Amino acid sequence: MAAVLTQSLIACHECDLLQRKTAVRPNGTVKCRRCGSVLYRNKRNSLDHTLALTVGAIIVLIVTNLFPILGLQAGGDRTSATLFGTAWALHEMHMTSVAVLVLVTTLLVPALQLGATLYMLVPLKLGRVPHGLSPIFRFKQSIRPWSIVEVYLLGIIVALAKSAHSATVVPGIALWSFGALVVLLAASAASFNTEDFWARVEACQTRVRRLGTTVAAADRKQHDRGAASLS
Numbered sequence: 001m002a003a004v005l006t007q008s009l010i011a012c013h014e015c016d017l018l019q020r021k022t023a024v025r026p027n028g029t030v031k032c033r034r035c036g037s038v039l040y041r042n043k044r045n046s047l048d049h050t051l052a053l054t055v056g057a058i059i060v061l062i063v064t065n066l067f068p069i070l071g072l073q074a075g076g077d078r079t080s081a082t083l084f085g086t087a088w089a090l091h092e093m094h095m096t097s098v099a100v101l102v103l104v105t106t107l108l109v110p111a112l113q114l115g116a117t118l119y120m121l122v123p124l125k126l127g128r129v130p131h132g133l134s135p136i137f138r139f140k141q142s143i144r145p146w147s148i149v150e151v152y153l154l155g156i157i158v159a160l161a162k163s164a165h166s167a168t169v170v171p172g173i174a175l176w177s178f179g180a181l182v183v184l185l186a187a188s189a190a191s192f193n194t195e196d197f198w199a200r201v202e203a204c205q206t207r208v209r210r211l212g213t214t215v216a217a218a219d220r221k222q223h224d225r226g227a228a229s230l231s
């Protein structure tokens with residue numbers, strides 16, 4: 001009874017007021033009774049949208065790392081650099097800590113974030129609960145503030161504007177895909193609905209429990225039948 005009561009309560013993220021959950025119509029929103037902030041939404045297929053956006057972001061992240069981010073043309077010489085190449089150049093200029101920071105915040109953290117989302121959502125889509133779901137979920141939430149690809153994009157744009165006086169700047173494929181990555185990462189994070197996520201996890205766990213009970217009952221019946229025929 002206590003578990004049922006706990007499940008039907010929700011605390012407001014803004015003012016901590018504990019409130020009872022109510023049914024929401026599709027695409028509807030429930031707001032806090034005291035401060036009016038949004039408590040939860042009933043978005044249709046929100047996890048499917050997140051999955052699609054995550055797959056899109058992973059493809060764009062791969063493209064961003066394979067192609068040059070920009071090229072420079074000056075006095076007949078032409079040079080281009082990838083994202084990894086710019087980090088390596090920083091390392092060669094004895095700015096290893098900056099190079100590591102660039103790689104961690106623009107490549108490693110977004111890749112881990114997208115990988116964790118994919119790891120959780122694909123099995124749920126197939127009706128299974130992945131192993132280690134809770135630690136992976138906590139890990140994904142904890143690294144989120146370190147994904148700051150938009151800051152790096154802003155830095156590139158400023159560098160492009162400054163270099164335009166001394167050389168011809170040719171934006172590479174990765175620059176456009178980097179812009180798309182910023183949008184897809186933000187859209188993926190915005191479409192991820194925690195309420196829907198845990199509701200789907202619970203539905204999967206209930207289905208597995210019911211299946212286990214049915215299989216156990218069938219085994220017991222078969223065992224009893226075998227014992228009766230022996231006697």
Ligand SMILES: [Zn+2]
Binds near residue numbers: 032
């Ligand atoms: Zn509130």
